Amino acid sequence: MPFISEILQYDSLSIVGLEKNVGKTECLNYILRRLPLHNTRVAVTSIGIDGENKDQVTSTKKPEIYLREGMFLSTAESHYRERRLVSELIEITNERSSLGRIVTARVVVGGKALISGPSSGVSLRRWAAGIKRYGIDLTIIDGAISRLSSASPAISKAMILSTGAALSSNINTLVQKTKFVVEMIGLNILEDDSRDTLCDIEAGVWGIDIEGNLVDFKITSALAINTLKVDITKGMKIIYTVGALTDKLLNLIAESKNIKNVTLVVKDFTKIFVSETAYRTFCSRGGNIRVLQKSKLIAVCVNPTAPNGYVLDSDTLCRKLREAIKLPVYDIVKNEYDI
Amino acid sequence: MTFKSALEIDCGLRYMYDSLCIMSSCGRKMLLSSDMMTTKSDIEAYYGRLNDIYKHDCLKIAHKLMYLKDIHNTLSRLSDGSTLDDIELFEVKHLAILSSQIRNMLTEQNIEAITLPQLDKVVEILDPDKLNIPSFYIYDSYNEALREVRKQMKAIQAQGDDIAEDKRQELAMLLQQHADLELQVREQLSQQLLAYVAPLTDTLDNLSCLDILIAKAEQIRQMNLCIPHIEEEKYTLYNNMFHPQVKAHLAEQGKAFMPVDITYEHTPVTIIGANMGGKSVVLKSLALNQLLAQYGFGVAADHCNINPVEEIALCIGDEQSIVKGVSSFAGEILAIDAVIKKIRAGRKLLALIDEPARTTNPVEGTALVEGLLEVIDHCNGAFILTTHYNIENSDVKRYRVKGLNNGQMDYTLEETHCGDVPHEAIAIAESLGIDSQWIEYTKKNLNN
Incomplete structure (x- = not known):
């Protein structure tokens, strides 16, 4: 043993x-x-x-x-x-x-x-x-x-x-x-310069654009993602949700043309509340999820x-x-x- | 009046309470339920103790007080003759050890404001092995039979998980015996401790009181407060009085608070002056500082004499009540009427009234205020009001806010003998940058 x-x-x-x-x-x-x-x-x-x-x-x-x-x-x-x-x-x-x-x-x-x-x-x-x-x-x-x-x-x-x-x-x-x-x-830890910045954020949904700038999507959690009428993946390399990750956000990103260029980040695995089906679809379209802590x-x-x-x-x-x-x-x- | 109900008076007392760093919940509870002191001797005795604490560095004691727990329930169970359980005995031991540590610290620094009863006997009872650590269990040395049972229990436990059925039963029996023996010891201990309920309660109360005193002393340092002189017969006087909350708020905006001097006796006082001249702040400061003094806090001034009163009435004109169905005017008038009734009954009151009758027409308003001052003419405590009306009464003390000086507001109060109110409303309105046409028409109307 x-x-x-x-x-x-x-x-x-x-x-x-x-x-x-x-x-x-x-x-x-x-x-x-x-x-x-x-x-x-x-x-x-x-x-x-x-x-x-x-x-x-x-x-x-x-x-x-x-x-x-x-x-x-x-x-x-x-x-x-x-x-x-x-x-x-x-x-x-x-x-x-x-x-x-x-x-x-x-x-x-x-x-x-x-x-x-x-x-x-x-x-x-x-x-x-x-x-x-x-x-x-x-x-x-x-x-x-x-x-x-x-x-x-x-x-x-x-x-x-x-x-x-x-x-x-x-x-x-x-x-x-x-x-x-x-x-x-077992999801891997995000390897990016922005990791420390993201670790300090306490709420909301955020992005890091291709130039490395922090962008606030001004919503309190991924649950309110429908209130955003824009494509949040546009020009982004990282989307970070501090709270729960749900199917809704996952599907939204899975439908985006930009999916292959963007990494979805959550705090740790306990924040993931997605169904396996949604996750598999997300992955098959080229999406990937990383965590800040493991x-x-x-x-x-x-x-x-x-x-x-x-x-x-x-x-x-x-x-x-x-x-x-x-x-x-x-x-x-x-x-x-x-x- | 308890401190808790005094917090309802809208004068900034809550701000003082919130910034008070009391370490223990029983300290906070004691302060909230404390009654307002009304006699010179009580207040002076309290300030004597506060001063003693203030003169010493009590930071280490304050850190110790973080571990103070409210065990009033345990003590009352003990005094009822109940048998305490392990957790309660631990609480008692913890209090006794904490108290003796703080007691030593007080003696080292020669602090006499608080005296803590000697609890060595209690520690002795609950620390039979003289380990002098605050943890507790029913020690083996309390009872030989207990020691023996535990030894047997350990022996069986050492055999691992797969113990035979007869051993299992033996263990169950030992556990039962063990429980009985422990109960027996706890009964003895509770019996022995019964004699110390009074000193233990004293200790808890004195430590709570110490916690409050240290917090108040620290507040005096942080906010630059003063310890007042208490004058039962003479006038009340403030040198450089300020309002800590307003001062802090101004400091955040990079502005300075302008302190004021004021003196009053039993003759009614009127404060006149321009809008935005800080009249309401003066009234709130007076209410706040009177409360601070009578609850034994540092007072927000450089120096002051305070005459204690039985009650503080602050009417700032927000008595309108939708629930009660009275208008702002009715609400205000009724509140002032209540004050008059109390003064008539001989109650020693500090009455502070902000712009009485402001919501009605100036002719009747002026008459109402003049009438009010005539009714009061002399009171047991003090009567102070602010107004924009030209008051003709002769038997009042008048203060005037200096007002605009080269476009800058001078908040200083100066004594004056004429009742003429300053005419600065338009200048002040103009300085707020309001519609220029409005100002133009107003000036034209005024000159007609």
């Missing part, structure tokens, strides 16, 4: 699932059990509620998060009171979630706990910065279901993606859907069991997925990999 050593090369890791019940928490537990703690200080939190005993939607059993002695955890105070481990309370942070203030503690005797950390990306970033003062080497964020935002490179440098039969019970569809997400995560996808974990009881063949799934995405794929529950 090689990915533990790879995780240790990064100072932050997020674990995100493409759907509920794809084995994200098992994956997290798997990692937490195997991290070498004698020389690494680890802090664990999650975005939003996570670590419930039961899945809130489908009422299927969910594995709890097991924390070992010496690990740090940040969770909401009401969940802290219910913990089943011995821990030393270190700080009551200024972050809040719907479950109360977020507290940070160090585990004294290992055990299980409910982890529900800061509920927004911004407060998660503040948390990550604040916890550094305890000499943390690795922060692990348990991402929320179908909220990839916690895997944003602005929050964590490395990520592990969980997928499984809960997303689709057809192997080919499952592979196809996962492959598309992996492709988005996170390292370390591995993909699969759970071949769907909450309704349907089970896919684990080996076939892993093999097909591995072939499609050219990355390590693991079924953690089935195979008790050795370190």
Whole structure:
């Protein structure tokens, strides 16, 4: 099981699932059990509620998060009171979630706990910065279901993606859907002199013309792209949308004659909300997308069991997925990999 | 009147509040709920403390106060005899350690404005291993049985994930025992801490108060404010009074604020002068500074004597209310009437009225203002109004804005004995660059 050593090369890791019940928490537990703690200080939190005993939607059993002695955890105070481990309370942070203030503690005797950390990306970033003062080497964020935002490179440098039969019970569809997400995560970083300029922009849709000048299209987001009556690609080499990238903008550029000369840029893959069809059309016409920041996808974990009881063949799934995405794929529950 | 309700008075107090750098939420809460001080002794005692803080560099203490948390709820639960949980015990320990750190800092600098109770006993209770760090859990040393249970739990945990069923059950049992033992310790701790509820509450309040004082002292430095003399019987006097918000706004445009001098007693005061002569700013400054003094802030002047009042009434003529269905005239007249009633009842009031009866015809308007001044003639506090009307009353103190001087506005107030208002409206209108034909016809009409 090689990915533990790879995780240790990064100072932050997020674990995100493409759907509920794809084995994200098992994956997290798997990692937490195997991290070498004698020389690494680890802090664990999650975005939003996570670590419930039961899945809130489908009422299927969910594995709890097991924390070992010496690990740090940040969770909401009401969940802290219910913990089943011995821990030393270190700080009551200024972050809040719907479950109360977020507290940070160090585990004294290992055990299980409910982890529900800061509920927004911004407060998660503040948390990550604040916890550094305890000499943390690795922060692990348990991402929320179908909220990839916690895997944003602005929050964590490395990520592990969980997928499984809960997303689709057809192997080919499952592979196809996962492959598309992996492709988005793997989009290359923009290599252009304007990259630093674009990184500083906080909202709107912008362009860089062929002479390298910054152009503001004066719309608040790509959602309002229809209000522009001009061809925004004209004379541009880069179109940058700070917020969400949707099919609408993608189709608009795909229809433009200038598509081959213009690069579409987004902040990072978490801002991409396009359908695969629209993306394929865009690419086949010669379009290309670049990101400003990229996170390292370390591995993909699969759970071949769907909450309704349907089970896919684990080996076939892993093999097909591995072939499609050219990355390590693991079924953690089935195979008790050795370190 | 609480500070929170005083913020509703449209005189720039909110600006002062917003620029106040209070570190803790309980400091902010304390200020908002604080009552206006009305006696010389209270105000002077408070300024004595503020001055003490002002003389010292309290930056480090302010940084410490960033960690102050509002634990009133925890303390009231403790005093009810409830058993505190880990988080609440942590809060208490945190407060006790923070307080003893700040206490040392205060002693080092000889600051006497705030005295913090000795909480060493509380720290002792919550720090049995004498680690002197603000983190907390139910330490092993509280209970031997607890230590033993934890040892056994650890031993089972060390066996890894695949523990046998009997061990699993044993672990579950140990967890239950552990919970019971912890509860027992928490009950004992809460019992021991019960005796310290009063000093802990005192500490929280005094630290909040310290936070406010440091913020006010810093504001005095930043805005060049002064600490006023409080004169219960004598007149109120301002040397170089200014309005911080207007001053800051002008500074943004590269302009300077022209400070004014003003003195008043119980005799009504009228301020006359050209449009755009800063009369309304004077009234707002007077209201603001009176409030600042009575809430213990630095006052916006070089020097001042302030006579405390029971209430401040600022009528700036925006009492029109669509909801209440009264016109601007009715709204204004009713507001002034309320002021008269309070003065009659003997209430010590600082009444500041901007251009009363301005929205009606000049003949009746003048009569209304003259009548108002006759009704007031003498009051417990002070009565100041601005006007454009020629007021004939003899028993008033008159100020006049110097006005246009070589095309430049001179905002200085000078005392005058004649009621004649300056005729500068057209010159000022002209300086605003309005339609030239309008000016031409106006001048022609005036000369006819």
